[in-house]
Each structure stands twice: as structure tokens, then as C-alpha cells.
Amino acid sequence: MRFALFTTKRLVGAVLVLLVLSVALYALFYLVPGDPARLACGNRCNVEQVAQVRERLGLNEPVYAQYLHFVQGLFTGRDFPAGNGVQHCQAPCLGLSRQNDEEVTSLIAQGLPATASLALGALVIWLVLGLGTGLVSALRRGGITERVLTVLTLAGSGTPVFILGLLLLMAVCAYLQWLPFPSYVPFTRDPEQWAWNMLLPWLSLGLFESAKYARLTRSSTLEVLAEDHIRTFRAYGVSERAVVTRHALRGALPPVIALSALDLGTMLGGAMITETLFGLPGLGRLLIESVREVDLPVVVGIVLVTGAAVVIANAVADVLYALADRRVALS
Amino acid sequence: AGPQDGDAEGGAGGKPAKGGKLLVLNTEPQVNFDPARLYTSGGGNVPSLVFRTLTTRKRADGEEGTKVVPDLATGLGRPSENAKVWTYKLKKGLTYEDGSPITSADIKYGVERSFAAELSGGAPYMRDWLVGGADYQGPFAKKGPKTLDSIETPDKRTVVFRLKKPVGDFPYVATQTQFAPVPKKKEKGAKYEKHPLSSGPYKVVRNENDGERLQLARNPHWSAKNDPHRHDYPDSIEVRSGLDPAVINQRLSTSSGDDAKAITTDTNLGPAELAKLGKDGNDAELKKRVGVGHFGYTNYLAFNPKVKPFDKKEVREAISYAIGRRSVVNAVGGTSLAEPATTFLPNQKALGYTPYDHFPAGKNGDPDKAREVLKKAGYGKGLAVTLTHSTDDSAAIGSKVATAVQQSLKKAGITVKLRGLERNAYDEKRQDAGDTPGFFLSQWGADWPAGYPFLAPIYDGRQIVKDGSNFNHAQLDDEKINKKFDAISGDTDLKAAARRWGALDREIGERALSVPLFHPVYQRLVGKDVKNVVISDWTGVLDISQVAVK
Amino acid sequence: MTGPVSAPLIEVRDLTVDFPPGPSGTGSGVRAVDGLSFSLAPGRALGIVGESGSGKSTVAGALLGLHRGTGAEVSGSVTVDGTDVLGAPPAELRRLRGGTAAMVFQDPLSALDPYLAVGDQIAEVHRTHAPKVSRRAARERAVAVLDRVGIPDAARRSRARPHEFSGGMRQRALIAMALACEPKLLVADEPTTALDVTVQAQILDLLHELRAETGMGLVLVSHDLGVVAGSVEEMLVMRDGRAVEEGPVGRVLDAPAAPYTRELLAAVPRLEAPRARPPAARGEVLLEAVDVRREFGRRGDRTVAVGGVSVAVTEGETLGVVGESGSGKTTLGRMLVGLLAPGGGAVRYRGEPLRGVRPGLQMVFQDPVSSLNPRRSIGESVADPLRAAGRLTDREAGARARELLEQVGLDPGWYDRYPHEFSGGQRQRVGIARALAPGPKVLVCDEPVSALDVTTQAQVLDLLAGLQRELGLGLVLIAHDLAVVRQAADRVAVVRRGTVVEQGPVDTVYDTPRDPYTRHLLAAVPVLDPAEATARRAARTASATATTPAEPEPVGA
Amino acid sequence: MTTAYEVAATAPGADRRLWRRLRARPSAVVAAAVLAVLVLAALAAPLLAAASGQDPDTYHDGLIDSASGGAPRGAFGGVSAEHWLGVEPGTGRDLFARLLYGARISLLVAAGATVVQILIGVSVGLAAALGGRWADQVLSRVTDVMVALPMLVLAIALTTVVPDGFPRPLLLILVMGLLGWGGTSRVVRAQALTLRGLDFVAAARLGGSGRLRVARRELLPSLAAPVITYAAVLLPTNIVLEASLSFLGIGVKPPTPSWGQMLSTATTWFRADPMYVLLPTGLLFVTVLAFTVLGDAVRTALDPREASRLRVGRATGRTRKEKKTP
């Protein structure tokens, strides 16, 4: 009950901030060079055509009116003139893409599965790798194993994703030919193919992130190992393995969980570079493309959705944290 | 030309046969799939599998491919009234994918809807040429006429276009997708692209993620009998786009699994991949799978003589002399990917190519000559200018070329400051007639393989667009030259016209209004099981309608 | 198990423990224990006393081989129940730990795993030493020992996690954990330091009972002579890692041979000692709390920290406030100086309602460690209030701060030193100097001596008394140690669960306590005389069986 | 309470001790040395490049093979007596000089961005911790969203909005700094909240210090340690971020070299000219590694737990010195 209340409060706060954020985004992209009407119209439009397109997209209205219509659409839906009829966009309506009048919500819905697949899989990888190496290096502190692991995980974080991903692609698909070049298959169509094709994207993103988690796990494990209750169990002859797995790990997990939830949220906005590299039809790619084309409704839509995802993830992380560690009260 | 040996059967050799699934790996998603909104030369590549047009390009390798041939129409069109009226007769027995007949009214409607603001994006020519086209707002307009009277359909198989002025190139223009039939009762506005009605050998089965994934299947109602140019070898075609160019090329060269039956219709081999091709031992096989393509295109340095110091012809000449085309060509990948250019018209007969080099600079530029000319203009102590360019290197008008220009002009004492603009800002800036920069990188490609679309937008004084997209960067508005444009464009003898365009290019070249830098060359790689590779000089890319994977 | 029955349970010979400079080269090495020898027969109890840092915990740890693998250098020999602790192979060492000798650590707050149910932790330890026991049986055993140490409703409470236990309950749980393995030796390192007197008495009684029942040996480490006096037979006084004096507890306390032991004994504040100074004349009322209350938390889990307290302090007078942990003393103190706004009632300073902090009211904080900013020199800390007031120039403020340092008995030359370079007592003096800087009329001292050695305690109390005389301050002295208050205060208020149960002149309250709670508190104070201690224990046990056992303690003490 | 205090207690006048601790760790010393060399090399880039007889901008058309994509002629990407690390494909520019000059931008941008992130993060975090419930609510939610924002997108938008005369490195610093302070702010807020409950803060308030004074005099010095530690994590992240921004085409403008910019053009070359990819990748990697190792070392050195405390060894451990008395 308290968690529910807490989460609701956080969400309400976040929605307000997100609205403010959308204002800022509107203003920012309003300033971005490139007349959206002209971009939407095409390369060789003349003045009248551009003017028509501008009117149709509602770009001739003052910015604040455009913004108000946008917010209105969010809650009540909107109608757009389309050919010989009207195109109704249901609430929550994030508007129409300026490139080809697709509904932003449907674009997001189409991009979400790939992005979610990527984020979730990468999460598993970085948790497994990060927790594993973090634990081992915490246990073998100062030893050679720790050093090797440290360098390996750092190799992940020190190599930008676009290099790491490309190297993986070339090594695994071109050189060794262990896997075909990945190309996204929706989970709903063929789960097995989905997994095989997502493997490399997962790996490159997961590896990149895992260094952070390895370090976090290592330091929080060490921190817990230095706590007094560990002393108790050692003084009672409990074996080191049990001390670590039963006691230290449990204490080391909450910060890892919290950070994971957060990263997961951020990643739902699209791991742009990974998606670009592997040709995943996800939100990140859509976002970059839309930014380039000054497709404001799509940009704002995606950023809002991501923002909401992160805020929810944040709240979830806090709740998880508090659940795992009763000493932390929700505030 | 097609693959190395020039035969039309590239890849694994052998006769093309029906069957299999063709995979298309592309960089750019097919965001628009509405025939009204497409702006692709010759009816595009993937779109031309679905949309048949009045005429179409000849699907042949190299120069032969620059020819225009009849498609839905029985001929290339019958000009009358001094090429101001063009009449087309449709073939018999043409149907859509649902079996319903294609009529001349559908052609008319297809052109009309391309005037609608909702479906903007197509080529501007009909608007400029059709009688009443300038004021027509498309069939959805609240005010004004719903139809365009200058397109007549006297019977179900005849369509007549009435133009404001003589246009000899009309058969070329009729290859564009705006001339694809659209039945009025299937109109869905912007949503039509979700499922456009196919008249070609394939139909759209699925369109996901805004054109990123396309699934095409054979159109059972298409018949090879009345479409001699396209084929329907593969059973199905899948287009996956949004891929990284390096990944596409790597996949094609590895050619494992499905990738063996893959092609790309928009991705060129990059410099690094070419370097690899030249070095590796086992790449004889790979080289066989590379086809070379040409598409009429010129990358050039543009001047705006209204801006100082480019108002002085000597300054423009000095830059022309100083330019080191070798560095520029290297910057875009070397001689395999670009040919140094001294003419504005690309090296293609159909365009009317006539060689000239008014300001010989050699491979590396002629800095001495440049200094000499500069001195005459009063810049003996050197000159500082700003070069505006795009920050986006993918179109070869970006920083790499700009830096190479900067380096080669430096030798002639010309200090170049680079001003890189983000893609949209750059486009807006260079196309803004009121505020065009004095010196910038630009490029131009042919809407069809003829001199008119290559030269007119750039040098015809009537094509200066005040508040829209202007391409007459030099804002040349010379009575004499304008007259020549009118005279040649009315010529329905396409060969003769080409010669005349070449002469005009040479004449304008003397004014040093631009410095041609290079004509790009395209190296196209295909998967190892791909057969019947055809690359025409019209599009420069592999013609998807000819490809077989069996 | 292996040793003959007559062999001593513990045999320590020439034990020396060196802590080398830290793993990354910090500090210099410390010789914590220096050539210590002692032995203990089975079933006997040994008390180890000494001031902070004298090496008591190090010895206790050495008994279980806890220094192995930490980098500490240990020499000499330690034999526990026939096991060579320093050289035994790991498996044998693990058997020793918990199986033969069990340890109860000082801080019950942090000695249990916060994530696991208390019962599970006990069961885990039990199973470590009795691997054949099933999970279920181990759980039952855990409940049994919890019940044995007096946890009410043990079956249910065994499923609770440590934070749901009060301090006393946690300490009991730790003892239960030790009991679960039926060790021959219990090593208790300051088992009651963090606890209230009443709880302390209960825990000590429990240890006593368990010894009587199981016949296990006990090593009890404490800096409080009183704690040791009533609970052990033999005693070891340590100083700087060496044994200063050793012998039966009665002999050592009655007739200490070593001067250091005498010193130690003299400094212990005594409940029954007559007051050393004349009672202050009651002057004008400076600070007054009228029915103040304060609650924490929101609707769901509200705690009433102070529930309607009225006290007053006059010029030159010391008001003592005593009460157990969590009774609301600190909260009251903070309200008195304006750091906390009362939730009800009012605080009046010179007759006017108090809003926010003011220079006339200052506070000396409970914890000498956290009350000084470690990143600022002590001089800066003292000068800061002067600077903030802005009346003095920088130079003048510095000079004044030096004067203040001198006034509290510190070398003004230490102005630029940092807190970590000072001992607890010195830090407390710095805290007092800082509180004096703004020229207060009333000083609230929140447990100013509870963290200090007995010897240092005496010095600080003297200092406060001197200052009070000199400056005519009104003092509020908050303490849980009843003896301290008796020595230093004129009047005393006894607080229990946020309310004052009894208030009056010190002698009256201590000599003729009216409230049962006051009596209860007084009875729980450990005494130095072993005989007296035994008598009191008997009385306590009798009354405990007469009434119900210890009331359930408030959670989160 | 003790843990919070330990936070505060991390480096009391112990900066000297910190150095001693750092010096005692060979890995930290090596990392610091590597970084020192890098920074010096970056500072002395013009000198060093001149010493090799090269500059980063001159084209050497003769050194590359125009017919095969512009790959450098000769082994190892055109390594020669003149071009110590070879030349760049397509232009023939000297790689040694470009890497040196590139280091300047990469390090400058990363360091600058880190400073901005820390400044904003500390201010916002402190304000949230000290500003009362409303300020905390608002600032925390804003921080949530800042953390949530896809930085790359805003970076793209911002870089296009700013007038093109604006110096790019500064712009990158601002963009990365203005968008990337969320983490710092959270750390600072959390630490400040714990510190705020410590008695010395109450003492300062009693002494008449207002909120600002408390923040400046009492909290800031104690926050130094966690902030430094966090900065050591941010720095390498920012180096990689600069590279990623360049990959998306919004890094520094050519011909100015930066590692990220080199990397972004180099990606396709790794089979045809591995040197061209390996050099910036390697440098970037080494730098990130050095920063991380040093950061970890600083954190451990600042960890109060390293200070004396009764530790219980594992049962498997042995005492270092065992003298057995007979």
C-alpha cells in the first residue's frame, strides 16, 4: 500500500516534469534549422506547395497553439485532414509523423518490440557477466584472476559500442561465420530465430554495460564483506562460500538492481548506436532518423515515452531497493 | 556497365530461372511508398516492381539502359502541336493485382493526386508544365477545381496531356511514378501507401516499421506478355532497410545463408571495402560479384557571384585553376569511386556529354596559374574565403571533400575557412535564393538521362525559385541562355537535343560559375547466388526487376 | 573435546599481536597486545577490563583466531580446549569457531545480517557445526534457543529480521546464536555497551544463568568495571596491550595492587557518592519548556518522541535529564535549543517563545566524533560561530577562538589541527569550546561523557562544572548514566517514553525515589562490589519472576 | 551514523596520506604515469609533431593508393621514417600528428564536460538536499528526467541550434555537461542528506550559519571525496561519449582531429587498414583504463574502511608470521 502510494506520487510528479520537458523540446526543435514544412514537402516544392503543407500540418499556427493541440491530443485524441477524409488519431495521440502521416503512437508501437528485446537481453547479459565477474573479483581480491577480469570488463567499457559491435560482427559473422549476420525477427514470429539474431546485439551492448556492473558488484560486495555481520558468520566458522553467497551477495544486490532498472528504462529510449549498427528496427533508430528530419511529433513522442519509462523504472528501482534492504525507508 | 565481364548474367552464371526468395539489404528505409510522393528517376527500383508507368527505362546494362521504352503505353507518346500535346494509348488487358482493369482515368487521377499537399514530395515538372498546373491543388482541395482539365481521357485507353510549352523530354518524364495508375475508389489519402494497388510483377504483402521491412510477393494478375521489360524470377522479395552500409557490404561479401541471395539497391561499396578487394588473394570471386554503375551526377563547387569576392570572374577562375582534383577524388574513395570532372554534364552520351576543360588544373591543381589570375584581380597577397558545406559526409558534399578543397587551395595562397552545416540547415541555406552563400559544395543529379533536367534547374534564369528550393545557385538569368533552353527543350529528336545540350554546357562553363569536381562511380556488390545482374547508366544501381536467385 | 578434563580451557602464552601499517602503507604499525599470558579453567569466567585501545578486543579475537588472514602478525601461543588456535588447519579452526568457542560481538545493531530472518541465521550457524541436522530441526533449535534467551513468542519472532528487534533483543539473539552450538567457551566483547542499564542488567543476568546451567566458560570484555564486577570470578586489567593486574575479582577491586587499577577505580562515578559541591541558588528562570511534545513519522508509523514535558533551567543551575535509550532525551534537548520545532507546547527563553536557533542557547552533542567536521581544523570550527555572527574581524575571531580553546583546557597552538588528531575527551572539549563561542546563557549537553573513558569522563564533568561557576551558565545535562547525573546535577528529571515520571532535587530523587520506574533504573545500575552485585541480582531475579519478565522493548531502540 | 560519518571523514587533512596510499599501489602509479604522459603529449602536440617533421593537416596524395579506395601504400598503414604511425587512408595525413592533436580535443572535451557536470550536479544535489521538501521534490524529479533523456538526441538538436560560429569543443563540453549532470546530482544529494543529519551540521546551525554557509563550509569539503571518486568514473565515460557523438556526426568539425572523430571514420577500415582503427581504439582504451584504474585507486584510498578496524579473517587465512613457542 505504501509502495503504491509512493509510486503514484512519483508518477504524478514525473508526469508534470515530462510535460515541462515536452515544452522545452518543442521550443528546442522549433529552433532547429530546417523548415519542417519544406522538409515534409520534399526537395523541389515551390512556395505555394510549402505553404499548403504548412497549413495542413498546422505549422502556420503559433508554437504555443501547436503545443496546446499536442497536449489536447494526448488526452482527447485529434483529427487530421487526410486526403478525401479525416484521419482520426485516438487518445493518447502523440500526433502524426511529418514524414508520411503515420501515427506516432503506432510508430512507437512498431519500434518498441525490437528495442525491448535488445534492452532485456542486454540486461540479462550484463547482469550475468557483471555480477559474475564482480563477485569473482571481489573474492579473489588482489589476485591475478581479479586483474584479468578487471581488464576484460574494462575492455568492454573502454571500447565504444560502435567499435565493439562492429568487431563482434566481423569476428563472429564474417570471419568465423559462426552466426549469420543478425537481422531482426520478431519474437512473436519465431522465438528461436529471434534469440539467435539478437545474440550479437545483446552481447555488444551487454558487454559494454557489464563493466559498470562488474565494478559496482565488486565494490558493493567488498563493502558488504567489510560489514560487521560478515564478521559474525566468519567467527562462527561458516564457510567462506556460504558467507559470500548467502550474506554478501544479498547485500550487494540492491544497488545493482536499482541501477539495472534505471539503465533498462534509459535503454527503452533506444540504444541508438547498437540499433543503427545491427539494423534493429527499434526506437533508437527511429529517433535519430526523426531528429535528422526534424520530425518533431515523433521526437517528442519517443522522448516522452522514454522519459516515462525511466521514471517508472526509477520508482520500481526504489521500491525494489527498499524491499531488498529493509533498512532503507521510502521517503 | 554490369559486372566485370560485362555479360548480363553475372554472379554464379547460368540461365536465370524462377523461384527462390530475394533479399534486399538497404540503408534507407522506403518511408514513402505512395506513387505520388516518390521522387525517383526512372520509376525507382523497388517501387517499379509495383508501379508500372506510361513509359519506363530500358532494363539493360550501361549506355543501352539510358533509353526510354513504352510500358503501360503502346509507344513513347505521340507529340503534337509542336510537342505541346502528348497522347498515350494504353496496352490492352492491363489489370491491377485484384484483377480490375487499368484505365486511362486512373493515370489521370494518379497525376492529379500528386498535386495534393497531403501527398507532396514528387518531381515538380507536371506542376510547371501542365496547363493550369500552377494553380491546381489536387483532388482533395476544399476550393478550386477538383480535376485538371489539361489531362484528357477521351476513352478508356487514351490519355492526353496538354502542356504550356513544347517539351521534347515528355517520354522520359512519363517514367516517373506519378504516371502510375491509381484507381480513384481505392484512394485512402496518406494511408494509400500502406497498400498501394500493384500493376507490376510484385505486390506489397507487408510493410512494417514505416517502410523498413517490406515483403513483396508475385502479382498473379501481372503478365509478362504485356510487360517485356520486367521479370518476376524470385517467388518473393524481402526488403530490409535501415542497415549500416558497412554491414550491408560485409554481408554481401560473406554471402552466407540467405545473404547469398541478397542484393542492395542503394548501397555503394566504400573505400575501405575496395581497398580490401584489391588486397586479398581470394577475392577474384568477390570481384566477379561487383558491378560498376554510373548515374548522371556531378559534385561541384558552386559560386554565388552576388557575393564578394566571387563577383570577380578572376577569383572564380583562380579557384578553378587551383583545385587539386586528385585530393578531392581520394577523399571520396579514390579513382574507383569517382572520376575527376571538368564538365558540368556527366560523361554520358544520353546527357550530351561534350568534353572541355576551360581552366586546366591538371591532377593536382595549378597553383601558379591561380596566383597569377588572382594577382590580376588584385589579390596578389592572397585571399581568404569561406566554404560552406554539409557536415554529413554520406553524400560526398561533406567535410571530407571540403577539407580536401581547403588543402589544395592553400597551395595557391587561398585560405579557406570551413563552415560545416548540419544537413537540413545546409540544404536550406544553399537553396535559399535570397541568402545563398558565396562559395559552397553542391551536387546535382539527372532526373532522367537528358540534358534538360541536368542543366535547366541550374542555369535557366526562369528556374530561380524565390521562396522555395532554388538550384540555380549562381542565379544566372541570361536572356540568351534562357532562349536556348526553350529552343532545345522542345526538340523531340532526343539525339539531336543531346548534342545541343553538350554545346550549351560548354558555353556556360566558360563563365566559371561552378567548378566541377567529380562524377561519382558506383561499385555494387551482390550475393553469390544472384543472377542476371543488370546495371543501367540511367540509375547506376542494379535493376531489381531483372534479378534472379535460381 | 580432545583435551583432558583437568587441562585449562584457555591457555594464552606470551601473546603478541602487531597490526602492521595498513595494506596500502597507511599509518605506522601498532602493537595491540604485548606479551600477554593468562589461562582459564573450564567453566570459569574471566573479565578483561581496560580503557579504550588497551587491546581487549584484540585478545578476545585472538582466542578464536580471528586475526588469521587479516595481515596482523600474531606470535606466542593460544590454545583453546586443546586446539592450537594459531596453527590449526582451516577445517579445525572452523570447528573451533562457534563449535568450541563462540563470540558475542560488541555491537548488536550490526552484528546480524540485515537481510535474513534472525531464526534462519541462528539455524545456519547451528547447521554449520552440526551438518547432519535437517533444515527443519535447525529451525526448531533456533526457536528453542531464542526462547531460552527470553525472546517472547520466539517461534514468531524468529521469522523477523534484525531491524524489527530492539537492541536488547538483538543482543539476546546473538547470545542465542552462540548457545545454539553449545560451546564450551563464550567470548563476549562488550556485550552490553550499547544497551540501557536495565537491559544491560538483564543480559548480564542471562549470561550468569546460562553459565550456571551449561557450565560453559566465559570471557567478558568490558571497559565498565561494574559490569565485570558482578559477572566474573577472575579479572585481567589491561593497559597498552599488557596485563597490569590479574586476580580474583574481589581481590582486585578491594585491594588493587597496581596504581593504574586504583586510578581507574577512583574515576568511576558512584551512585551513592555524596555531591561534591554546594547546591546552586535558584536564580531567574532562563529556559523553560512548557508541555512540549514532538512526534515523528507520518500517519502510519508515528512515534511520539516527547509527549508533553515541562522542565525549566535557571541561571547557574544544572538540570539532569536521565532515561533509557529512545526515551526522548535528545529530542527534548534539540527542542530546547531550537534545532527542532516543538510539535506542541512551547519553549520559552527568558520568557519569550523560542523560534529557531539563537546564540544564547547552545548544545554539546552526544557523539564527539560526528559533532566535529572532520574536514575543518578545530580552530576553524570554534571560530565559525564568531565569523558567522560577523561582529568580529577574521583576526579577532581567530584570537577569541584560541582563548576559548585555552579556556576548555586545550593548547591554543592546536588551532590548526584536525579532529582525527584528538582523543575523544579532547574532541568533547572542542565541542564545548565551540558551544561557548557565541556566548550562551544556557548549554544543553547531550550525553557529553557517554562515549568517554571513566578517567576522561571525570575530567570533562569537572570542566563543565568549572565553566558553569565561572560564567553562570544554566546547564542541561542529558545522560543515561545515573551516576553521572547524580554527581553533576542540581535537579534531575527522569524521562520515560517521552514523559517525565519524576522530577526534583537530585538527592531527593536518588535517595527516596517515588516512581517505580526510577527505582527500577536505580536497581539496574551495576555496582563495583561483587557481593552487593550478587545480592542485587538475586533481588532482580526474584522481582522478575514475581512480575512478568521484561516488558517488550520498543522497537528501534 | 558511522557510515555517514565515514563519508565525511574520508580525507581529513589526510591528503598527504592519500598520496601515500596511492603511491603504494603500483597499478595506480602506472595509470597516473600513463595519464601524465598523455596529457603532456597533448599539451606538447605541436612540438612533438614538429619533431617528427609533420603536421596534422597536410595531404600526402602520393602515399595512398587511389585506385584501391585510398588505402595507404606500404606496410602497417604506411609506417615510414617520416610517418611514424603511418598515414590516414584517403588523405595521407600523418597519423602520429593527428593522434597527438586529437588527444588535445578528446581530453579537453572530456575534462571540461566533467567539470561542468560536477559543478551543476553538486549545486543541484546540494540545493535538493538543503532546500526543503518542495525544492527537493522538484529538483529530484528534474534530475530523474535528466537522467532519462536520450542525451544523444538532445545533443544532435542542440548542436544544430547553436550558431555555427560557436567553437565546437566548447559546445560539446556544454552539451555533455548540461545534459549529463544527473548522476552527480543524485550522488551528491544522497550524501548531503546523510551528512545533513550529522551533528556537526546541527552545531553549525546553532552557531548561526545559514543554509548557504552550511553548504559551503560544512558539506562541500566533505563531499569532495565522493565527488572526486565520481568524477573519476565520469571522465572515461565522457571520453567514450565524445567518440559516440562523433560517430553520429556531431563531434568537432574537420579538419580538427579528435579521437572520436578518427574512430568514427575508421570503423570501416579495420580490415583494409587495421592500424588506422587500432591506434585510436588503443589510445582510447588505454586512457579509459588508466582513468578507471586511477579512479578505483582513489576511491579505495579514500575509503575509511582501509583505516584501522577489527577485521575478521577467513578461516582459511594464515597469520603472516607464526612464531610457535615450544
Ligand SMILES: Nc1ncnc2c1ncn2[C@@H]1O[C@H](COP(=O)(O)OP(=O)(O)OP(=O)(O)O)[C@@H](O)[C@H]1O
Ligand atoms: N585491524 C586493526 N588494524 C590496525 N590496528 C588495530 C586493528 N584493530 C585494533 N587496532 C589497534 O590496536 C589497539 C588495540 O585495539 P583493541 O580494539 O583491541 O582495543 P580495545 O581495548 O578493545 O578498545 P575499545 O575499548 O575501544 O574497544 C588500538 O590501538 C587499535 O587502534
Ligand SMILES: Nc1ncnc2c1ncn2[C@@H]1O[C@H](COP(=O)(O)OP(=O)(O)OP(=O)(O)O)[C@@H](O)[C@H]1O
Ligand atoms: N528524526 C527522527 N525521525 C524519526 N524518529 C525519530 C527521530 N529522532 C528521534 N526519533 C525517535 O524518537 C524517539 C526518541 O528519540 P531520542 O533520540 O530523543 O531518544 P534519546 O532519549 O535521546 O535516546 P538515546 O539515549 O538512544 O540517545 C525514538 O523512538 C526515536 O526513534
Ligand SMILES: [Mg+2]
Ligand atoms: Mg574493543
Ligand SMILES: [Mg+2]
Ligand atoms: Mg540521545
